Amino acid sequence: MRCFYDFHIHSCLSPCADMDMTPHSIAGMSYINGLNAIAVADHNTARNIRAVTKAAEEYGICVVPAIEAESAENIHLLCLFPTIETAEEMGKFLESHLPPIKNRPDIFGEQWIMNEVDEKTGEIDVLLINATDLPIEEIKAKAELLGGVCIAAHIDREKNGIVATLGCVPDYLEFSTLELSRHATDYEKDGKYKYISDSDAHILTDISEKVNFLDVGEITPAEIIKNLK
Ligand SMILES: [Zn+2]
Numbered sequence: 001m002r003c004f005y006d007f008h009i010h011s012c013l014s015p016c017a018d019m020d021m022t023p024h025s026i027a028g029m030s031y032i033n034g035l036n037a038i039a040v041a042d043h044n045t046a047r048n049i050r051a052v053t054k055a056a057e058e059y060g061i062c063v064v065p066a067i068e069a070e071s072a073e074n075i076h077l078l079c080l081f082p083t084i085e086t087a088e089e090m091g092k093f094l095e096s097h098l099p100p101i102k103n104r105p106d107i108f109g110e111q112w113i114m115n116e117v118d119e120k121t122g123e124i125d126v127l128l129i130n131a132t133d134l135p136i137e138e139i140k141a142k143a144e145l146l147g148g149v150c151i152a153a154h155i156d157r158e159k160n161g162i163v164a165t166l167g168c169v170p171d172y173l174e175f176s177t178l179e180l181s182r183h184a185t186d187y188e189k190d191g192k193y194k195y196i197s198d199s200d201a202h203i204l205t206d207i208s209e210k211v212n213f214l215d216v217g218e219i220t221p222a223e224i225i226k227n228l229k
């Protein structure tokens with residue numbers, strides 16, 4: 001079954017994302033774009049996934065629970081999980097490893113927790129766009145222990161990309177899948193890896209069109225993760 005996807009979208013819980021990135025608006029835009037599966041991957045937290053999943057249900061879009069973790073090396077890791085509960089457990093783990101620095105919404109932006117009808121239900125005080133004190137291997141191991149997959153995010157990008165930071169994708173980390181940004185058009189792929197391409201959308205109009213796809217048995221988080229492992 002062909003699954004058109006965008007597995008890297010930020011909600012208004014990420015301070016750097018637009019406040020229009022609400023659960024219902026993300027689901028609606030993904031539907032208009034013809035996507036079958038999406039993932040909202042906020043920085044180091046999972047607290048808007050439940051709302052996005054409920055909002056997407058009415059559009060028939062599968063939501064893969066996800067988080068964009070930042071390692072101690074300042075590298076971004078896209079972690080996808082089979083269930084909301086496992087993503088939330090990872091989110092709590094990552095939040096507890098952030099430095100105790102408060103968000104300054106006037107500088108960094110708001111960090112709003114929403115419900116599925118786009119009402120604000122809370123906010124996170126600690127600044128989410130910091131590096132955790134966890135090395136890459138620890139984040140990857142924890143994600144895998146929870147049944148998820150850990151993907152080196154936007155590897156073509158200088159900021160927070162693994163290649164620009166470490167000079168390569170080290171073999172010992174044993175990544176199965178790497179993510180390319182929407183700006184990587186003729187990236188030279190390494191046959192060792194699977195690749196996905198995501199928008200990393202921080203505004204609604206950046207959410208992917210019906211371009212990138214996976215062929216999967218069925219469009220569920222578990223099947224998609226199995227495909228990327
Ligand atoms: Zn990133």
Ligand SMILES: [Zn+2]
Pocket residue numbers: 008010068200
């Ligand atoms: Zn991102």
